[in-house]
Amino acid sequence: MQDPNEDTEWNDILRKKGILPPKETAKDEEEEEEQLLQQQSVVKTYESMTLEELEENEDEFSDDDEAAIEMYRQQRLAQWKANELKNVFGEVKEISGQDYIQEVNKAGEDIWVVLHLYKQGIPLCTLINQHLSSLARKFPQTKFLKSISTTCIPNYPDRNLPTVFVYRHGDMKAQFIGPLVFGGMNLKADELEWKLSESGALKTELEENPHKQIQDKLMTSIRCSMPTKRDSDESDDD
Incomplete structure (x- = not known):
């Protein structure tokens, strides 16, 4: 059947x-x-x-x-998982001026963008690129970019290098211009991390500014090496 x-x-x-x-x-x-x-x-x-x-x-x-x-x-x-996978970067991407609108202005909703303007042969620029590479791996939700300064902005003066711009939704949220802002070749990766976290570009687990800790230790060392009034009086008696 x-x-x-x-x-x-x-x-x-x-x-x-x-x-x-x-x-x-x-x-x-x-x-x-x-x-x-x-x-x-x-x-x-x-x-x-x-x-x-x-x-x-x-x-x-x-x-x-x-x-x-x-x-x-x-x-x-x-x-949420799909968005998380979509918005993972994890490296510093090299761009030109032609890429700026697509990579910065159209980066995506709630995406923080860190752009480093640099030039070959400037040691501090090289150091910051190294630090940014480690930060890009540590904070993959933040979009890290780098561009040779004059390629991105024609006639950009070398005295302003290194320069770091921070963007969100295409709007500039912070700018760090010139070597004095970064503290020179003594700049550590965690100090740069703190600086970028203050702009909102990333969420750090650091509890306080690492540079402040260095300054506090330096001042403590200076105070310890300075002679006290008692030491000075004893020296006069001799």
């Missing part, structure tokens, strides 16, 4: 005539689709609520509500 659930033209004719019942799988698919639509409707109701409002109404949630909210949570989690 022929299977009544089998997909054949003859069975389709018999179903249309009412001789065979509808396929069970089709009924199941309809129920699943209807349930999905109900869940999506519930999601639209709750996704406009704040976290506090959701917590206040939590006791009133039905099983369908709980299922819908869990579905919504999974959707948002998947979206």
Whole structure:
């Protein structure tokens, strides 16, 4: 005997005539689709609520509500993971002036951009590029760029190098221009990290400015090496 659930033209004719019942799988698919639509409707109701409002109404949630909210949570989690993967950089990218609009102005929503203008043969520029490479690996959500100064900005003066610009949504949020701002060749990677964190370009775990620690140690060393009044009096007595 022929299977009544089998997909054949003859069975389709018999179903249309009412001789065979509808396929069970089709009924199941309809129920699943209807349930999905109900869940999506519930999601639209709750996704406009704040976290506090959701917590206040939590006791009133039905099983369908709980299922819908869990579905919504999974959707948002998947979206967040996709954005995280999309917005990972992890290296310092070399650009030219032609790339500026695409790489800086159109970097993307909520993307912080750090652009270093440099020139070959300037030691401090080389040092900052090295530090930025390590920071790019440490903070992959921040977009790190570098460009030869005159390639990016024609006739940009060498006395302003190194220069670091910080952007977000295409707007400049901070600028660091000239060697004095960076403290010369004694600049450490964590000091540059702190400087960029103050502009908002990255979220550091450093609790205070490392350069301040160096200054405090230097002042302590100077105070310890200075003769006290008592030492000076004893020297006079001799």
